Amino acid sequence: MVAALELYLDVDATRRVRALWRALEAEGIPTLASLLNDKHRPHVSLAAARTLEPSTIVEALDGLTVGRGLTLELNFVGQFVGRVLWLGVTPTASLLAHHADVHARLAAAGVETWELYQPGRWVPHCTVSMRVPNPQMAQAVRRCLEILPLHATVTGAAVADHANGIDVPLT
Template sequence: MVAALELYPDVDTTRRIRTLWRALEADGIPSLGSLHQKHRPHVSLAAAHRLDPHAVADALGDFPVGRGLSLDIDFVGQFVGRVLWLGITVTEELLAHHRAVHERLTAGGVEVWEHYRPGRWVPHCTISLRVPNPMMAPAVRRCLEYLPLRATVVGAALADHANDISHPL
């Protein structure tokens, strides 16, 4: 199980990423869109096996998580384990925002996975969690057809899809 503090892009970017998910599915490549129909395009700022939505909300207080951030989605990447993602160009504004969120979470006693902490985090939008090895190159090519994307963050939530939690922030 995974819980994450997710940033949600504007309607146009969301639509384009969902279109990419459908194109991959048509090519026989599983996407995040078909995993269990609860995911929406997002960028995770923090993640852990479990996150208490009330503890996260208390730690963040009135901090406007993600609101108005601009994201340049310019490249494709993959993590070990056949995870395919769209990469977000790192900016000082994005890193400062990420750092501020984590300072508040830490001060509130909220524990997150090490690889989401400042200095380790790779900003990305997951496209698939299980691309079959022979399909990775075609999947990357398909993703490149949809780039670049320019997005504005319009919302955020703590999401834990396995436990039906979506707590807007």
């Protein structure tokens, strides 16, 4: 299971990422659209762990406007080991400072997150697919490049664990 603190993109950016997902799905490349029956929406995860208790996260982040208003520039395509394909977010000073602030508050509340999401290790990204078939990776990368660059504004955030039906918005 995976739980995450997700940042959500504005309407236009969300529409463009969903159009990319549909194009890839039409070519037989699975995306987040088909993972867990379309429960995912385009997002950038600030933190992830096997589980996150929503009430603890809400309390830890009380008084902080999580992500809202941040400007994101998605300018490149990347891959993680395991056939994971993503759109890369340029790591600006304001994004990295916000990320560090969120993690400092989570740590102070005793919330443990995966090391790869910790400040200094985090690669900001918007996942496209968790399992691109190897023979179709080049095709998928080309399709991703067609929508870049992508300018987005963060319009909301939530604690989400889609496999367990958890989706708790943050203010």
